Amino acid sequence: MKDQAANIAFSSGLSRRGFLKSCTLAAAALGLSEAMIPKLVAAAETAQRPTVIWLHFQECTGCTETLLRGSHPDIGRLILDIISLDYHETVMVPSGHQAEKSLHDSVAKNEGKFVLVVEGAIPTADNGIYCKIAGRTAMDILADVGPKAAAIIAMGTCASFGGIQAASPNPTGAKGVQDLISGVPIINLSGCPPNPVTFLGTVLHYLTFKRLPNTDQMGRPLFAYGRRIHDHCERRAHFDEGRFAEEFGDFGHRNGYCLYKVGCKGPETFSNCPAARFNDVDVWPVSVGHGCVGCTEPNFWDSMTPFYERLPQVSIPGTGIVTDADSAGKKILGVAAAGAAIHAAVGIGKSVIKKGTDKA
Numbered sequence: 001m002k003d004q005a006a007n008i009a010f011s012s013g014l015s016r017r018g019f020l021k022s023c024t025l026a027a028a029a030l031g032l033s034e035a036m037i038p039k040l041v042a043a044a045e046t047a048q049r050p051t052v053i054w055l056h057f058q059e060c061t062g063c064t065e066t067l068l069r070g071s072h073p074d075i076g077r078l079i080l081d082i083i084s085l086d087y088h089e090t091v092m093v094p095s096g097h098q099a100e101k102s103l104h105d106s107v108a109k110n111e112g113k114f115v116l117v118v119e120g121a122i123p124t125a126d127n128g129i130y131c132k133i134a135g136r137t138a139m140d141i142l143a144d145v146g147p148k149a150a151a152i153i154a155m156g157t158c159a160s161f162g163g164i165q166a167a168s169p170n171p172t173g174a175k176g177v178q179d180l181i182s183g184v185p186i187i188n189l190s191g192c193p194p195n196p197v198t199f200l201g202t203v204l205h206y207l208t209f210k211r212l213p214n215t216d217q218m219g220r221p222l223f224a225y226g227r228r229i230h231d232h233c234e235r236r237a238h239f240d241e242g243r244f245a246e247e248f249g250d251f252g253h254r255n256g257y258c259l260y261k262v263g264c265k266g267p268e269t270f271s272n273c274p275a276a277r278f279n280d281v282d283v284w285p286v287s288v289g290h291g292c293v294g295c296t297e298p299n300f301w302d303s304m305t306p307f308y309e310r311l312p313q314v315s316i317p318g319t320g321i322v323t324d325a326d327s328a329g330k331k332i333l334g335v336a337a338a339g340a341a342i343h344a345a346v347g348i349g350k351s352v353i354k355k356g357t358d359k360a
Contacts, residue, residue, distance in 0.1 A: 050083055050115055051086055053103065053114055054117040055116065055120075055138075055141060055142070055145065057121060057122050057138040057159070058138070058163075058165045058172070059119050059120030059156065061119070062193045063155045083203065086102060086103075087103045089133075107144075107145055111148045114149055115152075115203075116145060116149035117153045118142065119155045119158070121165040122138045122142055122175055122177070122180055123139070123174050124172075125171065125173030139180070142177070142181065143181075146180075146184060147183060151206065152177060152181065152186045153199070156189065157191055159176060160190040160298075161298040162175050162176050162299075163301070185211075185212050186219060189202060189220070189224070190218075190220055190225070190296040191296045195273065198272065201213075202221055228267060229271055233286060235258045235259065238256065238258040245261060248262060259289075261310050262291055263307050265292045265293055265294035266292040268311060269294040269297055270297070271296040273292070274286070274287075
């Protein structure tokens with residue numbers, strides 16, 4: 001007899017194959033072996049669905065919009081079936097007093113056991129008056145709900161690091177969750193927006209192992225933010241060969257050359273965008289001709305702008321500090337050629353030794 005959560009998912013149009021595929025994708029995103037897939041499936045099928053409370057503060061709702069447009073399976077349906085989403089202003093039916101009652105009742109009933117998702121920055125200037133919900137400031141709501149959660153997921157760069165609201169001069173005093181809450185495990189899923197696969201992987205990891213994934217020094221899960229975009233970008237080969245788009249619309253741009261000279265911030269940005277891509281359409285900004293703007297990084301609105309100008313100096317693993325993009329490819333080619341020559345010499349040496357041995 002299948003568990004209640006799985007039955008709901010299948011009866012609402014999610015096939016068993018689609019359900020297993022979603023768990024397989026999550027396992028791949030987490031870097032887990034095939035042997036762990038049954039454990040993810042078992043965790044996702046359990047009838048003991050964890051309560052999730054989702055708060056919205058200073059944001060554009062883009063994180064939720066992207067999440068609800070996920071596929072394999074439909075992420076919106078999956079989070080409603082696998083978790084008990086008790087409060088989410090964008091997708092919930094109640095509004096006004098009824099909505100707030102849902103929030104208060106769920107917090108009281110599940111204190112110390114629910115997962116809190118925060119979308120958006122929290123304004124702190126002037127006692128937080130720049131964001132109010134039901135007569136309470138975002139600061140007050142987070143201070144009330146946050147410490148009562150078992151874990152907190154900061155969804156998007158705004159909730160993680162303050163986002164565009166925190167850009168200089170930051171008139172509202174916007175801050176990320178980690179700047180205001182302590183004593184509760186917090187994980188940052190930065191990005192504008194983060195990939196739905198990253199959220200799904202984090203949730204399934206928590207369900208399976210009863211803890212949040214390992215993180216980098218900025219509190220981001222290593223499975224999604226452990227590599228620079230530049231390291232696994234499909235245009236990396238063009239960088240290594242010294243082929244760059246000089247301006248948008250030119251020959252290099254039309255033919256998929258590296259976008260570093262027109263402002264791509266991939267060499268200074270950590271994310272799984274080239275691997276996970278978005279919403280089952282197999283694209284991400286760089287693949288369709290727009291450079292990475294570094295949206296997963298703290299303070300990117302200040303540190304990565306102007307978006308369409310190359311970084312003056314950038315440290316790229318294997319190339320050192322790149323100050324002249326024109327010579328970067330040549331230097332790399334020189335190293336590669338030297339390596340090829342050494343490899344060839346070793347091969348010739350082995351061949352000579354083998355022939356001598358055969359004659360003997």
